[in-house]
Amino acid sequence: MDDTTHRRFNPLTGRWVLVSPGRVRRPWHGGREAAATPPVVAHDPDCHLCPGNKRAGGARNPDYRGTYVFTNDFPALRPAASDPAQPGVAQPGAELGGLLRSAPAHGTCRVVCFGPDHGRGLVDMSSFEVRAVVDTWAAQEAELSERWRWVQVFENRGTAMGASNPHPHGQIWTCDALPDEAAAEDIHQREHFAQSGSSLLLDYIRTETRAAERIVLDDSDWLDDSDWLVVVPFWAVWPFETLLLPRRPVQRLAELDHAQRDSLADVLGRLLAGYDALFDHPFPFSMGWHGAPGPHPAGAASRATRSRRRPEGVWQLHAHFYPPLLRSPTIRKHLVGYEMLAEPARDLTPEDAAGRLRAVMAETWDGEATLPGGLEPTSAAPLQIRPA
Numbered sequence: 001m002d003d004t005t006h007r008r009f010n011p012l013t014g015r016w017v018l019v020s021p022g023r024v025r026r027p028w029h030g031g032r033e034a035a036a037t038p039p040v041v042a043h044d045p046d047c048h049l050c051p052g053n054k055r056a057g058g059a060r061n062p063d064y065r066g067t068y069v070f071t072n073d074f075p076a077l078r079p080a081a082s083d084p085a086q087p088g089v090a091q092p093g094a095e096l097g098g099l100l101r102s103a104p105a106h107g108t109c110r111v112v113c114f115g116p117d118h119g120r121g122l123v124d125m126s127s128f129e130v131r132a133v134v135d136t137w138a139a140q141e142a143e144l145s146e147r148w149r150w151v152q153v154f155e156n157r158g159t160a161m162g163a164s165n166p167h168p169h170g171q172i173w174t175c176d177a178l179p180d181e182a183a184a185e186d187i188h189q190r191e192h193f194a195q196s197g198s199s200l201l202l203d204y205i206r207t208e209t210r211a212a213e214r215i216v217l218d219d220s221d222w223l224d225d226s227d228w229l230v231v232v233p234f235w236a237v238w239p240f241e242t243l244l245l246p247r248r249p250v251q252r253l254a255e256l257d258h259a260q261r262d263s264l265a266d267v268l269g270r271l272l273a274g275y276d277a278l279f280d281h282p283f284p285f286s287m288g289w290h291g292a293p294g295p296h297p298a299g300a301a302s303r304a305t306r307s308r309r310r311p312e313g314v315w316q317l318h319a320h321f322y323p324p325l326l327r328s329p330t331i332r333k334h335l336v337g338y339e340m341l342a343e344p345a346r347d348l349t350p351e352d353a354a355g356r357l358r359a360v361m362a363e364t365w366d367g368e369a370t371l372p373g374g375l376e377p378t379s380a381a382p383l384q385i386r387p388a
């Protein structure tokens with residue numbers, strides 16, 4: 001493939017991406033993003049998410065010490081019962097006639113503060129603190145997926161990705177319908193499983209492990225029992241896009257056992273530190289988890305966690321990282337023109353991107369098997385506060 005323009009297929013979504021390696025050498029006269037410096041204060045009196053502060057909706061945050069979860073004051077999705085009457089809007093499921101269709105959309109939106117410190121994101125946290133975030137994600141997913149079809153755990157990091165508040169936080173949106181991305185992945189994983197009897201993404205892990213040219217992190221490099229793999233997917237659209245996958249069959253976050261959560265905290269720390277080291281700048285991205293659609297009966301995940309030898313299923317848990325930066329902290333990729341009108345395109349090959357990330361990860365960790373931030377528990381015990 002090398003220097004020739006070609007297209008690559010994404011088996012998860014059924015979409016294609018155009019890869020034009022020769023274009024990466026063209027001169028750049030386009031716009032540059034301002035390289036914003038991150039806040040360094042531990043507490044910002046004007047921040048809606050800092051402990052003890054008043055939120056935009058008027059409620060006051062408790063003096064939380066660990067992770068803190070609350071229902072978004074301005075949610076995009078609401079449960080059906082609290083829907084205000086919306087005169088002039090079609091009733092759920094109503095046909096407006098002909099080609100005009102609408103469907104009901106109910107759900108809930110929560111905010112997950114990763115910690116009380118305004119200036120310390122996941123990348124600055126100890127493994128112990130990142131593990132508390134992983135546990136919070138898993139607990140939220142277990143609870144919300146009892147009721148909702150789709151639970152989307154995600155983080156927008158940096159103003160380039162539209163993050164409205166620099167306080168380290170993520171979000172969880174749920175919906176009673178399968179959103180488009182999830183629906184596409186559901187169809188393609190189902191088709192693959194029906195045809196082969198094996199999981200699409202576990203087959204993909206086997207392919208990438210053999211090829212070894214798009215691997216960014218493989219924790220078998222420092223663990224006896226490998227849990228996680230990070231690759232720049234063969235079909236990546238964003239320059240330094242990565243896919244984070246558990247190596248064993250796991251359908252969703254709530255099924256991760258203790259060892260997998262510890263090793264996930266470690267891998268996340270390494271991946272985020274590597275991203276920041278790439279351009280020596282806090283790397284913006286949207287990241288999020290995809291797992292088997294619900295609803296899942298209460299307790300299903302803990303039963304699954306107890307059996308470590310699970311058979312391969314249709315769905316395999318994974319996280320997507322979509323960073324927009326192209327070749328420096330100030331030059332970002334825009335999906336415009338041909339990419340809006342025809343199909344996404346990239347010039348840096350996924351193999352090149354993986355090579356650069358791999359090199360910077362190796363440098364960041366200097367070959368030592370130390371864990372990010374050390375394993376010492378901090379005084380901040382994970383605390384979870386249920387939304388009202």
Ligand SMILES: [Zn+2]
Nearest residue numbers: 047050118167
């Ligand atoms: Zn804050």
Ligand SMILES: [Zn+2]
Nearest residue numbers: 185290318320
């Ligand atoms: Zn996905």
